[in-house]
Amino acid sequence: MTDETTPPPAPSSSGYTPLPNKGIGAVQGEGMSITRVLFSFRRWWREDVIGTVEQAEVIEKRREDCLMSERYLFMTAMSAGIAVLGLLLSSPAVVIGAMLLSPLMGPIMGLGFALAIGDYHWLRQSAKSLAWGTVMAVGLTGALVYLSPIQTITPEIAARTQPNLFDLFVALFSAMAGAYAMIRGREGTIVGVAIATALMPPLATVGFGLATWNWTVFSGALLLYVTNLITIALTAWAMARLYGFQTNLSQRNSLYQNIAVAAVFVALAIPLAYSLQQIAWQTNAQRIARDEIRVAFDPNALIDSLAIDFASDPVSITAAMLTPKIQPEAEARIERALAQRLSRPVELTLTQYQVPTGAAAAEQAQLSAARANEEAVALERAEDLATRLALVAGVTEDEVTVDRTRRRATVRAERLDGATLAAYRALEARIAATEPDWMIELLPPIGDLPDEIPFDETGPTPEGAQALATVEWASKRIDLPIVLIGPSDQATQAAELLAQRGVSVTVRSAGGPLRADWGGN
Incomplete structure (x- = not known):
């Protein structure tokens, strides 16, 4: 049998042995393979997705x-x-x-x-x-x-x-x-x-x-x-x-649309990229300010507060330090260093508080400052709460009782034209929703209780449940008992619900829909 295996190419006179040639056909085969993949993908997209x-x-x-x-x-x-x-x-x-x-x-x-x-x-x-x-x-x-x-x-x-x-x-x-x-x-x-x-x-x-x-x-x-x-x-x-x-659209119009859309995206990206760059610069500036202030003081010193106003010219930086040793020249030195590193004029206001030597003492001073700041924030929050309660109650702020220790605020509302008890309850709920940690009490003037508490075969309807909730709220805020007047079974069931919620209630049988009235009159 004849061996038809192609012998390897002989080396040339220069000693170079040529590599086997895959041939143009092999390259074309790889190109055809990629083309087939692309064609298959396009057909799949056209038939199975678009179709x-x-x-x-x-x-x-x-x-x-x-x-x-x-x-x-x-x-x-x-x-x-x-x-x-x-x-x-x-x-x-x-x-x-x-x-x-x-x-x-x-x-x-x-x-x-x-x-x-x-x-x-x-x-x-x-x-x-x-x-x-x-x-x-x-x-x-x-x-x-x-x-x-x-x-x-x-x-x-x-x-x-x-x-x-x-x-x-x-x-x-x-x-x-x-x-x-x-x-x-x-x-x-x-x-x-x-x-x-x-x-x-x-x-x-x-x-x-x-x-x-x-x-x-x-x-x-x-x-x-x-x-x-x-x-x-x-x-x-x-x-x-x-x-x-x-x-x-024609092919030319489609091309014009593509160019216009790309141009719009570029036009939007330019100011947004600039804004992102500004945010990154400000973040880096805050880091640099902290570093420069920290290295200028004793290792046991602590930065108590740091605020930077980037909108001002020059850039306004306000800082407070808790340090074992006061350094009078620190403010000017840090200001020059910051202006050099930020490449912008800087105006630094540095307040130094001398505290005993040691990290523990500095931390204790910082905690004391934090408590004082927290107390100031709590006072401001209580004053804001009093302002809002006075506004909805129609009274002055002096008539609002605010107990910051127990987190309780109480105000007796003036009679507002057209306001029902349900409206006063809604006003209280709106204020309470903004202050979940506080007990808010808006004491309404005596007004008419719901003249109808709807019931069905199973008990109070959703509207009836809301009416009973208003009756309960009004009784607790005004501190008066309630009389339920209407069909005996409905009145008894409603009275049991109110009694479970701590309301003093009596029942009076009568015809017509169930309604509520004030007792003790």
Whole structure:
């Protein structure tokens, strides 16, 4: 048998042995393999992904969400009102509730889908609904803030005044999830998207800035809202294109759209990147300030407080040190060092408190200072509580009794025109919700108790339970017994419920619906 194995190539005269040549065909084979993978992926995407999308149904649902209906305007107004109250109260839970109610996501997504398919009638309709919703939200929140006695910048407001590049990425990823959910019919995901993108709180902050003439708050919140709005709309446009929604645009117009979208993202990214850079610089500046102050003193010294005002020129730094030895020249030396390291003029105000030598003594002094600061904060909080209670009760602050030791505040309210006992109870609950660590008591004037406590076959209806709760609250606040008048079985059952809650109650059988009256008269 003949061995037909190809012998290895012989070495050349120079000693070089050529390597085996795979040939052009092998390279072409690898290229063909990649091409086949890409072709298979495109076919899978076209048939198994795009082919399973009900485009007409998706577009029809999106059109419905963009209509400027009575429901849309009402929910926008309610969401705006809740958002601004949550911001003023600095309550994240209330702010999240406003996010969930906001219907603004509908027309914003509609802008993106309409742009993708080239439906300019739908585009105008979505823009109109969004514009009216935006104007209504800003106007309503501005009016509420203007009329509100509380106009301080809370942490919830401040958090929406300095957007950066991370906010753009949050809106981008959230919009991708939202657009996918709408295309695939997974509407439940929209709840998470509404919380992540937070459209209404920035708008409410814009209204706050407008009402208080605060340009920093107004411009920062407006930039955040515009960032979220444009990012969501353009991401919806990209997702609609990716999922092959049929378009009326020519190839040239599609190219122009692609270029315009890229330009918009770049234009948004520039100021946001600058803002992120500023935040990073400020964080680094705080670290540098701490380092320079710490190294200028004894190792046992402690920084008691440090505050930096970056908006001032020069940069204003205020610090307090607990040190075993006073160093008169430390302030000027640290100021020069900080100006050199920060490359900006610095004005340092350094207060030194001499404490006994040793880390333990310094820590004890720091704890004492912290307690004094905590006491000052508690006093300020109690004074604020007294102001708010006086406001809702219609009395002066001197008539509010505040016991800071027991965390209890009591005020006897004046008679307010048209206010029922249920209204006084609601006012007390509203104040109590902002001060969960306090016992709040709003003592109402004697008024009419509920004239009907609805019952069904099983007991009090939800409305009846609320009426009984108002009766219980009024009896405890005014310290008077209650008389229940009505059908014997209902009156007896209601009396047992009230007696279990510590209310002194008697029963009087009579016809008609069950009602309550004051006893002891």
